Amino acid sequence: MILRCTLWIVVLFTTLAVDSHAAPPSKLALQGGRIIPVCGPEIPKGTVLIEDGTITAIGETVKIPYDATVIDVSEKVLFPGMISPHASQGLDRPNENLPVTPYLDVYDAIDPSSLFFEDALRDGVLAVHVIQGNNCVLGGLSRLVRPIGRTPDEMTIRPSLALKLSASPKSGSDRMQQMAAFRETFLELAFYLENLAEKRYEEELAKEKKEIDVGPEEARKRGAPLIRKEDLDDRHRNLVQLTEGQLDAWIYCDAATDVGPAINLAKEHGFLDRSIFVLGTEAYRAVQELKKADRPVVLPPDLVHRERDPITGELSETFIPEVIHEAGLLFALQPNPDSSLAERYLNYQAARCVRHGIPRQKALESITLNPARMLGMEDRLGSLEVGKAGYVVVLSGDPLDFNTWVEKAYVDGILAYDRTKDVRLKELLDLEEKSAEKEKQKEQENVESATQEEKQKESPAETKTDEKTGKEGEQDSEEGQKNEEEERDDK
Amino acid sequence: MNGFLGTHYGKIRKPWRQMILFALAWLIVSLLLTVPSWSEETSRPTLAIKAARVHIGNGRTIDRPVILIQDGRIQAVGSDLSLPDHIQIIEIDGGSVTPGLIDANARLESADMIPASRKGPGQQGPGGRAAISRDERPCHDSQVPLHVGDEEDPTGLADLAAGVRAGVVVSEQGSEVVPHTRVLDSVNFCSSDFQRLVQGGVTTIYASPDASAVIGPRGAILKTAGPMDQRVLVAEAAVKATIGTEPNRLGSYNQSPYRNSVSLYTRRPNSRMGLTWVFRKAFHDAIRRKDGLVAYGADTSSPEASRVLYEVLEGKIPLRIQARIQQDIHTAIRLCDEFKLRFTLEEATEAYRCIESIQASAAPVIFGPIFERPNGIRAFNNESNRSRYSTFRALLEAGVPTSLSAQDLREEDGLARQAMHAMRFGVDFEDALKAVTQTPARMLGLDGQIGTIESGKQADLVVWRGQPFAATSMVVMVFIDGNIVVDRR
Numbered sequence: 001m002i003l004r005c006t007l008w009i010v011v012l013f014t015t016l017a018v019d020s021h022a023a024p025p026s027k028l029a030l031q032g033g034r035i036i037p038v039c040g041p042e043i044p045k046g047t048v049l050i051e052d053g054t055i056t057a058i059g060e061t062v063k064i065p066y067d068a069t070v071i072d073v074s075e076k077v078l079f080p081g082m083i084s085p086h087a088s089q090g091l092d093r094p095n096e097n098l099p100v101t102p103y104l105d106v107y108d109a110i111d112p113s114s115l116f117f118e119d120a121l122r123d124g125v126l127a128v129h130v131i132q133g134n135n136c137v138l139g140g141l142s143r144l145v146r147p148i149g150r151t152p153d154e155m156t157i158r159p160s161l162a163l164k165l166s167a168s169p170k171s172g173s174d175r176m177q178q179m180a181a182f183r184e185t186f187l188e189l190a191f192y193l194e195n196l197a198e199k200r201y202e203e204e205l206a207k208e209k210k211e212i213d214v215g216p217e218e219a220r221k222r223g224a225p226l227i228r229k230e231d232l233d234d235r236h237r238n239l240v241q242l243t244e245g246q247l248d249a250w251i252y253c254d255a256a257t258d259v260g261p262a263i264n265l266a267k268e269h270g271f272l273d274r275s276i277f278v279l280g281t282e283a284y285r286a287v288q289e290l291k292k293a294d295r296p297v298v299l300p301p302d303l304v305h306r307e308r309d310p311i312t313g314e315l316s317e318t319f320i321p322e323v324i325h326e327a328g329l330l331f332a333l334q335p336n337p338d339s340s341l342a343e344r345y346l347n348y349q350a351a352r353c354v355r356h357g358i359p360r361q362k363a364l365e366s367i368t369l370n371p372a373r374m375l376g377m378e379d380r381l382g383s384l385e386v387g388k389a390g391y392v393v394v395l396s397g398d399p400l401d402f403n404t405w406v407e408k409a410y411v412d413g414i415l416a417y418d419r420t421k422d423v424r425l426k427e428l429l430d431l432e433e434k435s436a437e438k439e440k441q442k443e444q445e446n447v448e449s450a451t452q453e454e455k456q457k458e459s460p461a462e463t464k465t466d467e468k469t470g471k472e473g474e475q476d477s478e479e480g481q482k483n484e485e486e487e488r489d490d491k
Numbered sequence: 492m493n494g495f496l497g498t499h500y501g502k503i504r505k506p507w508r509q510m511i512l513f514a515l516a517w518l519i520v521s522l523l524l525t526v527p528s529w530s531e532e533t534s535r536p537t538l539a540i541k542a543a544r545v546h547i548g549n550g551r552t553i554d555r556p557v558i559l560i561q562d563g564r565i566q567a568v569g570s571d572l573s574l575p576d577h578i579q580i581i582e583i584d585g586g587s588v589t590p591g592l593i594d595a596n597a598r599l600e601s602a603d604m605i606p607a608s609r610k611g612p613g614q615q616g617p618g619g620r621a622a623i624s625r626d627e628r629p630c631h632d633s634q635v636p637l638h639v640g641d642e643e644d645p646t647g648l649a650d651l652a653a654g655v656r657a658g659v660v661v662s663e664q665g666s667e668v669v670p671h672t673r674v675l676d677s678v679n680f681c682s683s684d685f686q687r688l689v690q691g692g693v694t695t696i697y698a699s700p701d702a703s704a705v706i707g708p709r710g711a712i713l714k715t716a717g718p719m720d721q722r723v724l725v726a727e728a729a730v731k732a733t734i735g736t737e738p739n740r741l742g743s744y745n746q747s748p749y750r751n752s753v754s755l756y757t758r759r760p761n762s763r764m765g766l767t768w769v770f771r772k773a774f775h776d777a778i779r780r781k782d783g784l785v786a787y788g789a790d791t792s793s794p795e796a797s798r799v800l801y802e803v804l805e806g807k808i809p810l811r812i813q814a815r816i817q818q819d820i821h822t823a824i825r826l827c828d829e830f831k832l833r834f835t836l837e838e839a840t841e842a843y844r845c846i847e848s849i850q851a852s853a854a855p856v857i858f859g860p861i862f863e864r865p866n867g868i869r870a871f872n873n874e875s876n877r878s879r880y881s882t883f884r885a886l887l888e889a890g891v892p893t894s895l896s897a898q899d900l901r902e903e904d905g906l907a908r909q910a911m912h913a914m915r916f917g918v919d920f921e922d923a924l925k926a927v928t929q930t931p932a933r934m935l936g937l938d939g940q941i942g943t944i945e946s947g948k949q950a951d952l953v954v955w956r957g958q959p960f961a962a963t964s965m966v967v968m969v970f971i972d973g974n975i976v977v978d979r980r
Contacts, residue, residue, distance in 0.1 A: 308683060313681070313683060314683070314686070338866055340862045340866060340900060340904060341912055342912065343904075348962055355956075355965045402915055402961065402962035403914055429880050430881035430885060
């Protein structure tokens with residue numbers, strides 16, 4: 001018996017060891033950089049120590065263990081990995097045609113090879129909340145992933161995080177249908193649970209070889225606590241988890257008119273305290289309702305709402321984060337993948353907020369700490385502090401400066417991105433070849449001029465006889481000298 | 492004085508002397524009264540702008556400048572200027588000033604052009620949603636019919652017969668060669684597109700026609716705001732030609748002429764070969780007509796077009812060619828070589844593949860926008876897939892005069908952001924600024940009037956909170972001809 005037990009333990013341990021194949025370097029010290037921890041004051045020059053994928057020390061003076069890999073990041077900025085709070089781009093298709101699909105899981109549609117994840121890594125987004133698109137009534141399960149890994153399993157930070165709901169109809173549908181679908185779904189759930197409770201009570205009685213002895217209502221009452229997890233089918237299990245508190249709800253509201261019904265729906269079925277509201281461009285107008293509900297919001301990618309006065313034709317614009325910030329709501333920003341370029345960067349979205357007068361700290365939180373809070377991951381992600389996971393971005397400058405590049409990205413303490421090895425970026429910037437070519441040209445010129453100088457020294461008589469070549473030689477040698485002088489200057 | 496007059500009055504009692512004296516007195520008094528108003532006329536204290544820094548636009552900067560503006564023009568710029576009395580002073584703490592931005596290849600919203608669309612500009616979009624989403628914005632949305640006539644005259648023949656009276660669409664669709672038409676005629680000056688431009692700091696645009704004709708209409712150079720009579724700087728600017736797939740892709744009646752006679756419903760070029768042929772034939776027609784010969788054949792351009800094209804050949808009217816991919820840029824260069832034409836290259840997305848050829852052709856380039864993956868009006872063709880971040884920088888490094896354009900992108904996403912992109916991809920601030928101010932002004936031939944902040948030039952200014960083109964900076968104020976047109980203080 002003991003032998004068998006030890007065997008099992010050995011097998012278990014070996015499988016575990018195999019599973020964690022991408023073992024991070026056990027100890028890693030990022031030394032000498034400017035640290036923006038987001039959760040606290042900046043450290044002008046400090047060190048972050050990551051042990052086994054978790055930050056164990058941070059500060060100006062950190063005792064670095066003798067066996068730690070030390071990486072010099074002086075003149076660089078250390079920033080927590082940014083979090084994309086609401087993305088359906090990693091999926092092969094963002095929406096399912098059916099309206100009510102709580103049995104779906106984005107797990108089945110995540111494409112690890114998608115360019116989206118590569119871009120996310122390049123842009124410093126180290127955690128992506130992959131969730132179904134907005135064209136649904138009640139969608140499937142979402143998942144928090146990191147943009148590295150060959151399979152969805154390897155990528156996963158946290159599975160089955162939330163259910164997607166949409167209070168706004170997709171095109172071709174209308175708001176009455178939308179709400180009717182919600183009512184039908186939850187009525188059907190109640191009906192299903194009642195039937196199941198009755199069945200369970202009957203089953204339990206059958207075990208004791210008894211026949212049902214009470215009326216149906218009483219049977220349902222007695223049977224309700226007897227329902228086990230495995231009794232529920234896929235469709236209803238997730239709905240039960242939603243109403244009972246194991247799953248969050250991310251509710252999309254395209255327009256302001258959708259916010260009220262969405263809040264009522266969440267209140268009615270008991271998941272308002274676990275609801276996150278994903279807003280469309282116009283929904284910010286319902287800011288009072290949102291403030292009353294006091295729930296976090298995810299702002300639309302295009303942060304500006306533009307409106308034409310129907311009478312004068314004048315165009316007015318509202319910067320949405322300004323309104324939300326004034327109301328004191330917790331908000332997170334999304335990147336805008338449809339933008340020409342700049343709004344693709346989450347840190348640029350935060351910079352736009354600062355431009356419109358939102359405090360720097362709030363803007364930085366809205367791309368790191370706030371989404372982490374919304375995802376229930378604030379104990380692991382969203383800032384640089386002891387005990388959190390080693391999701392660190394090494395930036396070339398301030399995160400709100402548009403000329404800043406992501407130099408390196410560490411995911412769970414693993415070096416996941418290095419700009420010097422980013423082939424695609426090099427091609428887009430046309431970087432490497434040119435500088436290499438220039439160096440080659442310089443070298444060649446130097447070599448040529450040197451050889452010609454040598455020639456001149458060796459055979460002055462020859463150059464005198466042939467005037468043309470002599471002149472050329474002189475010119476070249478002058479150029480060579482110039483090159484040499486330039487080089488000296490460079491040094 | 493009175494005593495003096497009085498004594499005279501006492502001594503000499505002659506009425507005509509008395510009259511003279513009164514006249515003298517009246518003259519002196521009236522002169523005394525007019526002097527102050529006269530001095531106001533000469534150095535009218537109109538406006539002084541104080542800021543933390545001004546970027547002149549030619550590479551120079553002045554710290555803590557004062558910009559004096561008079562009659563819509565810049566009178567003086569300097570840090571040690573004395574301010575006249577009674578002057579209106581606008582002081583922006585920590586603000587920096589740049590010249591008004593110039594987009595040398597702006598595409599105006601076609602839905603706002605008269606009468607391009609059957610739907611009014613406010614009615615577009617589903618469910619009466621007034622917001623302008625990017626999807627509703629493109630100039631060449633297939634849902635917005637680029638039609639020739641209106642409902643009463645479905646063939647549009649009446650319109651054509653009356654010439655291009657109203658500027659039917661962005662580019663006239665009656666022929667592939669329409670350089671005798673003008674974009675100006677179809678510009679809706681009340682369009683909110685101008686408002687969106689000016690909010691992004693753009694003060695002058697070259698309103699470029701779309702690419703739906705091989706040799707398209709002539710553009711116009713316009714101010715984006717201000718009194719109507721001052722908005723048009725140049726009514727008839729360059730002729731625009733297009734090399735690429737756009738003319739056959741965008742033409743509204745571009746059916747194949749198979750089994751049909753060639754009419755205005757069947758336009759010819761379906762390939763790059765056909766397109767090049769139309770271009771070449773148009774110029775040959777112009778030369779033949781000038782020589783008194785008859786132009787003939789199926790694709791003969793109109794005599795009006797030939798007249799304009801002959802002026803292009805003579806170098807009196809500038810030529811612009813839109814070409815995106817390497818092959819098309821080479822074609823443009825070859826065609827212009829054939830007809831000894833000078834031209835400006837538009838878009839040039841793949842310029843990085845043929846920098847040497849562009850250098851040799853001496854053609855200036857209006858590049859942009861900078862993007863990685865195409866969106867908007869560039870999204871649905873195969874010409875924009877191989878864009879690179881570095882192209883603009885490479886053109887500058889090769890010494891090609893290059894300006895930046897945002898084309899159909901507006902506001903935050905507009906021209907200022909193009910400069911910001913350029914800086915991210917390795918261009919200096921001053922070079923980026925020049926590419927949206929001085930360089931386009933030169934290309935438009937207006938560098939005597941706009942493009943830099945120098946005395947005598949039009950007072951088109953942008954005031955930024957913070958460093959211009961920085962992500963956290965905002966356009967606070969925009970001045971056109973010395974008038975405030977945007978004020979976000």
